[in-house]
Amino acid sequence: MRVADLDRDMSHVIPTGMGVDSEYLFARMTDLTLGLADAGGGGRVLDVASGPGADAFTLAARGALVVGVEPSSRMLGLAQLVGEEREGPAPAFVQAWSDRLPFADASFSAVYCKGSIDHFDRPERAIAEMARVTKPEGRVVLAIANFESAACRLARALDLGRETWLGRAVSPGRRMYDVPSDHFTRYDLDLMRQQAGAALHLEQIEGISLAWGFPGWAALLAALPKSLARGAVQALDAGARRIPDWADVVVLAGRPRSASTSR
Numbered sequence: 001m002r003v004a005d006l007d008r009d010m011s012h013v014i015p016t017g018m019g020v021d022s023e024y025l026f027a028r029m030t031d032l033t034l035g036l037a038d039a040g041g042g043g044r045v046l047d048v049a050s051g052p053g054a055d056a057f058t059l060a061a062r063g064a065l066v067v068g069v070e071p072s073s074r075m076l077g078l079a080q081l082v083g084e085e086r087e088g089p090a091p092a093f094v095q096a097w098s099d100r101l102p103f104a105d106a107s108f109s110a111v112y113c114k115g116s117i118d119h120f121d122r123p124e125r126a127i128a129e130m131a132r133v134t135k136p137e138g139r140v141v142l143a144i145a146n147f148e149s150a151a152c153r154l155a156r157a158l159d160l161g162r163e164t165w166l167g168r169a170v171s172p173g174r175r176m177y178d179v180p181s182d183h184f185t186r187y188d189l190d191l192m193r194q195q196a197g198a199a200l201h202l203e204q205i206e207g208i209s210l211a212w213g214f215p216g217w218a219a220l221l222a223a224l225p226k227s228l229a230r231g232a233v234q235a236l237d238a239g240a241r242r243i244p245d246w247a248d249v250v251v252l253a254g255r256p257r258s259a260s261t262s263r
């Protein structure tokens with residue numbers, strides 16, 4: 001039996017009440033991913049692991065011909081409900097796994113996969129498939145959470161110091177630097193480069209946000225006036241753009257390598 005993450009609701013990873021930092025991170029992750037995927041404008045675009053389909057609907061509304069591919073019947077059902085409530089152009093949705101995309105070679109001008117690769121049981125095969133179905137001059141865009149971000153490293157070091165030097169046990173439960181139980185892969189930038197670089201000529205690597213999830217950070221921001229909190233989040237995001245190794249999320253974009261080198 002294939003074990004995969006098909007019934008999640010994301011509530012254990014994404015905080016339910018969205019603070020300034022979460023709002024900023026998720027909005028920028030979406031804007032950057034869709035902006036890079038839709039750079040040519042009006043092309044045929046594939047959303048791999050499209051989930052409830054929000055991104056696919058956004059791109060379709062901008063005029064792209066969008067196909068969402070997603071193995072989960074539950075997610076496809078949610079996308080259908082979204083479609084019933086929205087007017088205007090809608091994406092097509094196809095039920096399939098990412099590592100066996102049911103599309104012809106070079107049939108999309110862009111392919112993107114946002115916040116999902118760490119849920120895949122065969123991520124390298126999935127990236128090779130994304131490269132295969134993308135036109136040679138097209139683009140594959142991957143948005144991935146970084147579990148070696150500055151926030152993860154610092155939080156882990158503080159916990160270790162507390163345990164080692166103060167003898168105080170870390171409180172039970174998942175820490176922000178622990179990979180959620182439904183992730184197959186713990187990504188850092190080196191692993192992202194290695195896996196994506198096998199199938200893609202990487203052209204752009206951009207970091208998003210610093211400090212997201214760090215203990216106490218969201219509470220501190222909530223206590224600040226909103227404009228000050230937003231300014232702080234934007235200033236840290238500027239740092240993440242310069243040093244993607246430290247960023248909370250990394251977006252990588254590249255052209256497919258030729259079939260002979262990527263497969």
Ligand SMILES: C[S@@+](CC[C@H](N)C(=O)[O-])C[C@H]1O[C@@H](n2cnc3c(N)ncnc32)[C@H](O)[C@@H]1O
Nearest residue numbers: 005006049050051072097098114115116119120
């Ligand atoms: C965190 S959700 C992200 C959904 C969407 N991309 C977004 O940003 O909202 C991860 C998605 O990956 C899908 N998934 C898990 N394993 C998969 C696989 N091997 N191939 C394709 N999709 C998979 C899940 O069904 C889920 O919809």
